[in-house]
Amino acid sequence: MLQDRAQSESGSFATRRTPEGGVIIELSGRWLLEEGAPTFASLERALKTGPSFAQVSYDTAHLEQWDSSVVSFLVQASEAFKLSKAAEDRSGLPAGLRRLVELAVAVPERSGAAQGPGTREALLARIGTSARALGKSIPESLAFVGRCAIASVKLLAGKARYRTEDLMIVIQQCGADAAGIVTLISFLVGAILAFMGAVQLSQFGASIYVADLVGIGMAREMGAMMTAIIMSGRTGAAFAAQLGSMKVSQEIDALTTMGISPFEFLVLPRMIALILMMPLLCAFSDVVGMLGGAAVGVGMLDVPFGSYYRETIHAVSLTNFMLGLGKSAVYGLLIAVAGCFYGFKCGSSSSAVGDAATGAVVAGIVMVVVACGIFAVIANVVGI
Amino acid sequence: MTEESHPASRPHITVRNLTMAFGSFVLMRDLNFVVSHGDVFIIMGGSGCGKSTLLRHLVGLIEPAKGEILYDGFNFTKAEPEERERLLRRFGILYQSGALFSSLTLIENVSLPLGEFTRLPSSQIREIAALKLALVGLKGFEDYYPNQISGGMQKRAGLARAMALDPEILFFDEPSAGLDPISSRLLDDLILELRESLGATVVVVTHELQSIFTIGNNSVFLDTETRTMIAQGDPKQLRDHCPDPKVRRFLTRGSEQPIAA
Numbered sequence: 001m002l003q004d005r006a007q008s009e010s011g012s013f014a015t016r017r018t019p020e021g022g023v024i025i026e027l028s029g030r031w032l033l034e035e036g037a038p039t040f041a042s043l044e045r046a047l048k049t050g051p052s053f054a055q056v057s058y059d060t061a062h063l064e065q066w067d068s069s070v071v072s073f074l075v076q077a078s079e080a081f082k083l084s085k086a087a088e089d090r091s092g093l094p095a096g097l098r099r100l101v102e103l104a105v106a107v108p109e110r111s112g113a114a115q116g117p118g119t120r121e122a123l124l125a126r127i128g129t130s131a132r133a134l135g136k137s138i139p140e141s142l143a144f145v146g147r148c149a150i151a152s153v154k155l156l157a158g159k160a161r162y163r164t165e166d167l168m169i170v171i172q173q174c175g176a177d178a179a180g181i182v183t184l185i186s187f188l189v190g191a192i193l194a195f196m197g198a199v200q201l202s203q204f205g206a207s208i209y210v211a212d213l214v215g216i217g218m219a220r221e222m223g224a225m226m227t228a229i230i231m232s233g234r235t236g237a238a239f240a241a242q243l244g245s246m247k248v249s250q251e252i253d254a255l256t257t258m259g260i261s262p263f264e265f266l267v268l269p270r271m272i273a274l275i276l277m278m279p280l281l282c283a284f285s286d287v288v289g290m291l292g293g294a295a296v297g298v299g300m301l302d303v304p305f306g307s308y309y310r311e312t313i314h315a316v317s318l319t320n321f322m323l324g325l326g327k328s329a330v331y332g333l334l335i336a337v338a339g340c341f342y343g344f345k346c347g348s349s350s351s352a353v354g355d356a357a358t359g360a361v362v363a364g365i366v367m368v369v370v371a372c373g374i375f376a377v378i379a380n381v382v383g384i
Numbered sequence: 385m386t387e388e389s390h391p392a393s394r395p396h397i398t399v400r401n402l403t404m405a406f407g408s409f410v411l412m413r414d415l416n417f418v419v420s421h422g423d424v425f426i427i428m429g430g431s432g433c434g435k436s437t438l439l440r441h442l443v444g445l446i447e448p449a450k451g452e453i454l455y456d457g458f459n460f461t462k463a464e465p466e467e468r469e470r471l472l473r474r475f476g477i478l479y480q481s482g483a484l485f486s487s488l489t490l491i492e493n494v495s496l497p498l499g500e501f502t503r504l505p506s507s508q509i510r511e512i513a514a515l516k517l518a519l520v521g522l523k524g525f526e527d528y529y530p531n532q533i534s535g536g537m538q539k540r541a542g543l544a545r546a547m548a549l550d551p552e553i554l555f556f557d558e559p560s561a562g563l564d565p566i567s568s569r570l571l572d573d574l575i576l577e578l579r580e581s582l583g584a585t586v587v588v589v590t591h592e593l594q595s596i597f598t599i600g601n602n603s604v605f606l607d608t609e610t611r612t613m614i615a616q617g618d619p620k621q622l623r624d625h626c627p628d629p630k631v632r633r634f635l636t637r638g639s640e641q642p643i644a645a
Contacts, residue, residue: 259472
């Protein structure tokens with residue numbers, strides 16, 4: 001055996017039984033993390049093969065180099081020996097190693113401190129837990145909506161405290177700054193609508209009705225919808241991240257204790273800005289979308305631009321147009337509330353800010369789509 | 385402001401049977417203490433024992449699970465929102481990280497409470513805000529944004545904002561955390577100076593022994609194990625004469641205490 005480990009080799013151990021019913025664990029070679037070292041499980045296997053033992057001691061005459069790998073090995077062993085009530089004699093270990101092991105086993109684990117690496121709960125239990133969490137979040141979000149409502153009433157009464165400069169900055173951020181992306185998306189959506197319609201309509205030689213399809217589609221649904229989705233991803237996420245990081249850095253606490261309501265100071269300007277800017281962006285999106293449709297109509301279907309224009313004017317009623325604008329204002333409110341809600345709910349770490357932004361976008365889009373469905377039903381019932 | 389630094393007996397803040405809890409987890413129970421006018425009151429205790437949480441209760445950021453907090457005999461816990469806001473305007477709070485509004489310059493930060501709660505013209509607001517910044521040694525940094533200055537300067541700017549409305553009570557959350565010894569010493573001097581000149585009551589959350597002995601004349605000691613306060617009084621007295629060895633150990637940095645009670 002001695003010959004085997006003549007040259008410096010990677011760490012290994014051997015167990016030797018003594019006549020008195022004890023075990024000597026021999027550690028040898030280089031126990032280094034980067035070279036890999038035996039695991040405690042292998043020692044456990046080795047010890048299980050023999051009879052039970054009452055004493056353990058160590059022999060480290062051939063241990064050349066060691067680092068945390070051997071400490072971890074010995075600490076695990078030590079805990080196992082404690083459980084099996086075997087007397088452990090650490091005098092055979094090098095002094096430094098012995099001190100480290102003793103340091104690690106000195107403080108007993110605080111009861112209840114261990115959280116375990118995610119013990120998987122049963123499916124039913126998980127459903128129950130998330131249902132309860134959902135139940136808890138409903139009053140929370142209702143309280144938020146209520147506070148926003150109170151702040152809005154104060155605004156109408158002219159008593160709300162917010163800075164006009166802040167409002168202007170937010171208006172710029174979620175108005176003019178968003179025009180570029182709204183242009184791009186709306187133009188493409190208009191063009192896509194035209195393509196989809198063209199495939200069917202040209203079979204009947206009714207290509208001109210592409211203008212009706214795109215015009216009504218953009219004005220009534222798609223303009224508001226696409227702007228809302230863009231703004232949810234762009235501005236809703238930004239609101240959540242801004243307010244979330246203000247929460248992390250205690251700026252929201254500072255406002256509260258200054259006697260300034262964060263709902264008036266932070267949420268109101270954002271709500272106002274989005275409610276004002278969304279209809280503007282939506283109207284812009286409608287027009288750009290129709291231009292996109294016209295590009296397809298003129299370029300591919302050989303509809304003269306004049307006819308396309310007249311057909312669009314004829315098809316799109318003011319009701320359709322106003323319905324779209326009205327919806328977009330509501331979408332703006334929903335996006336602002338979702339963004340601010342998740343920002344305020346943000347935990348106090350930097351990863352929580354990311355979660356808040358994600359949550360705000362998801363909730364914003366879901367609410368917008370649900371609201372869109374409700375509007376469709378209402379419009380159908382009312383007959384507009 | 386008349387010179388009345390040591391009337392010593394008029395209670396400014398009274399905490400009665402305060403229990404702090406998060407859901408069913410009780411952090412501290414049965415806290416009872418009184419802070420007198422002009423005190424520099426230290427809230428001390430080990431890490432994670434709820435010192436900062438107690439401060440957040442005192443300023444109304446967290447509602448107590450039980451008990452009440454009174455300011456000059458006025459029940460803050462049960463107050464209506466408007467009354468509470470009025471009371472809050474008499475507080476100045478310096479948060480651990482400064483909590484400056486990152487989208488505003490230093491002078492805008494200090495001006496904000498002045499603009500919201502006074503009827504001063506904006507030129508005068510700027511003058512007063514500049515004065516407050518000068519008081520904390522930040523003259524010339526008026527138009528800097530918080531992320532352009534160092535952590536210690538952010539804290540001082542936070543202090544300038546806390547002092548904007550000449551508060552009656554100044555709360556400090558770990559003022560010396562993250563500061564070098566000299567800056568933290570300067571901040572201590574500033575706290576004492578402010579107490580003298582403004583006649584304010586000061587409440588400080590800290591576990592910095594040097595600060596505790598330099599500035600504190602009254603204190604409460606929160607203990608994690610028993611989940612309540614185990615000592616109160618002048619920290620220097622507590623260090624030498626507190627019957628509880630845990631408090632003496634804390635105040636002597638763990639070294640043995642020969643003057644056992």
